[in-house]
Amino acid sequence: MTPEAITADPAVDAPMRVRHVVKGQVIEGDGPEYGRDPNRFTTPPLDVSALVWPRPAPSPAADVPVDEIIDLLVEAGEVLKRDRSGALAEAMERSVAAGFYPRDLVERSFAYLGHMFNRASMEFMIEQEIGGKDLLDGWREVATPSGRPAKVRAFPCRLLHVIAGNSPGVAANTVIRGALTKGVHLLKLPSNELFSAPAIIAALSEAAPGHPVAKSFSAAYWRGGDEAVESMLFRPQYFDKIVAWGGESTIKGALKYVGPGLELVAFDPKTSISMIGREVFASDEALEAAAEAGAHDATLMNQQACTSSRYQFIEGSIADIDRYCARLQAKLGEGRRSSSAEPRPIPRNIRDEVEGLRDMEEFYRVWGGYEGRGLVVRSEEAVDFYPEGKVVNVVAVERLEDAIRHVNVATQTVGVYPAERKATLRNALASAGAQRIVTLGAVSPEVGLPHDGFYPLHRFVRWVNDEG
Template identity: 60%
Template sequence: MTTTTRASGTTVIHVIRGEAAEGGPYIDHGRGDTAFSAPALDLNRLVWPRTEPGPAFGVPSAEIVDLLVETGEALKTDRQGLLAEALEAMVRVSPLPAEVLERAYAVLWRSFQRPSLRAQIDHELGGPDVLDGWREVRLPEGRLASVRAFPPRLVHVIAGNAPGVAAMSVVRGALTKGVNLLKLPSNDLFTATAILRTMAKVAPGHPVVRSFSAVYWRGGDATVESVLFRPQFFDKLVAWGGEATIRGALQYVGPGFELVSFDPKTSISVIGREAFATEEALTEAADAAAADATFFNQQACVASRFQFVEGSDEDADRYAALLRERLGVAREFSSADGPRVPAELREEIDVLRSMEPDYRVWGGYDGRGLVIRSPEPVDFHPDGKIVNVIPVAALSDAVTHAGVATQTVGVYPDARKAELRDALACAGVQRVVSLGRAGGMPPGLSHDGFYPLQRLMRWVNDE
């Protein structure tokens, strides 16, 4: 991707039905160091008429998988330099440090591997036959019917907290065979378009390539969204993001236009008393918990923010001190240095420092990790490599602090998962994982409590 400087920012390139859209009138967005310019939108070009099928509606799923695999190989080698140029531009707008972005871009190709693509089709849809045609099913009383997962028309409002969200959205959109309009987030203006332009280099003019557009508009802009977010153009709005994004999307939901929401979530960890059996076990638990807490420098929903330790205050203090050390270690998707703690939060934490022994704090405000031990969860949102440790008499006590907004719960040791998972599921939790394995979601499993491909499709019966 070619980037050019306009004023103090960067020019964003759009993709319209598989073709890069450069030039033309630009609209400036942002301020100061984060300023950028994006091409003005032609809304008519962002919809596919319902009077004709989408470009990829009739493409065999095996051919789509082959194309995605080839795209992954092209992303891995990046011979065209599109990812490299996108990465250079991303550093200007992303809250993540350059070293984390570099490592995240280096593994984007993993989302396009054949086994993971097949797993999504097989586990979420029951196989490719229902994508490629009509699956016959036998009903009660011997009646026969047929069902098809029909290609949808999707508009995606994607999140920019991790580059993998863009890759995931492209893969899912392609596997549905539908048409896809991606709204670029202001903190990731380049990943989705770099992937789509790479796909276009692999197979110019391919129906799947022509099934994608990716553009930027300011979130909540009614002059755009009131026109596009309509059932005559799209079946579903696939929205990622915070509460404001989801509430903004809800105003457009109505008959024929459904919301598929990846809601804002937080994640927690629970550490059993087995961690205190030996120093080796304690180190193992603290290291695994730190990996979960620092995933994408705690920008991702899967990142642990609250950690419940089965034991006394003294046990929790031993654990918290070791956890603080491990938070400052650079990992594949985290840096040793995170964002500095903002002034207003520093003031609140300083008050907690003065409240020993009920509260204890380890670490400073330099972004290398900070741990707060408290009798109950703190009433602010730990962020930027801040973790709140809460001692509990039994791990079952931690369940009362989980809810529908809790996405992932990491458990140590593994043997304790079985006793907790039903209660956690009842509370509203969507994932229970081994401590240290919160980052990344295996393809083919549910995401936020549902199977995405199954939810994205339009299911049609022939009875």
């Protein structure tokens, strides 16, 4: 057989087909092709006009009681858990094929999605972030100092979400928050997480076909920064706010269109650290527990989450700190619910940096290799490179207070051990720019509390007054 006669297996060579959702309806079809092997994909042809909700008509769910919306979201969670249609399983397999995360982590992440639609969590979110269901369902009368009558409502908005692709949970949280606030929502799909958002919105439609909440959501992909699309969509006549997750280029791209009538809600790129007091060396049990907690915090979503600790500042003698480093490195490669045991080779640029440090043992010490099972660099100053791929920089300090100079407005979460030390550090950390101070081992976010320094639900609505 000649080489010309050999044909490729179409099942192997065919690009993945991405679904869009338009106002609750799943859309399929072969349109533009994006990406490169092995991550080529096609999307349905993009109809920009179908992705907007005309003004001044109210959003479809504006008058739906919040309790009914919560009931629907709980049922959508059950739909995701049962997955009788196989839509979520298919989305999971496509995410595995995209190769951004190992299979075991993708499977656990998708299996958890249905559990996020939790009634108690949603009611807590509304109470904490809005102040009560009545503000979403209608107008609350308030007493003013002047005695002039006034009413206030958390009014539904029109939001365009540029979501992050580091976890399918981002899409789930976006749908939950969007439904509770009764607005209309267009989700721009990220190129590294194309499948979870359409599957989640489809679950809403399956839970209650034709329901106004399902009709309030669309999801579509276009290449980020495509001015032909974004100059049409990113307009105040269509949307009130752009909700942008991601890196500097994403935020800057959204800022180009921000102006009167179009606001930016930014989940900025962040990094996180740990601060470990000398109390960790009081016993082997304390050291073991702290190393486990430190490894958990360092490997959340395989260190792709903003909450993942990359730098850990620790008090103690060098000999004691090295004991912690050895135990931390041994635990970094273990699988957890929020991380994978499957090794992925460390990026070449980090390997080159670490190789240079191995030759300076007077100032640095390294535990672990480059296969992705966990690597720890101990130093007296924070390293210049950005740790990723289960790489942690452990920095020796005289006092935990000395580490505060490494905190700034890009620092999201600070994990502290022991918990009692938080009270003496939290005001200084907050002044330096940190947004979350947690006990070491507890970096996983809790919904209903501030995220990146603000309450998301509070920003997802427009606060309107009726006075006099």
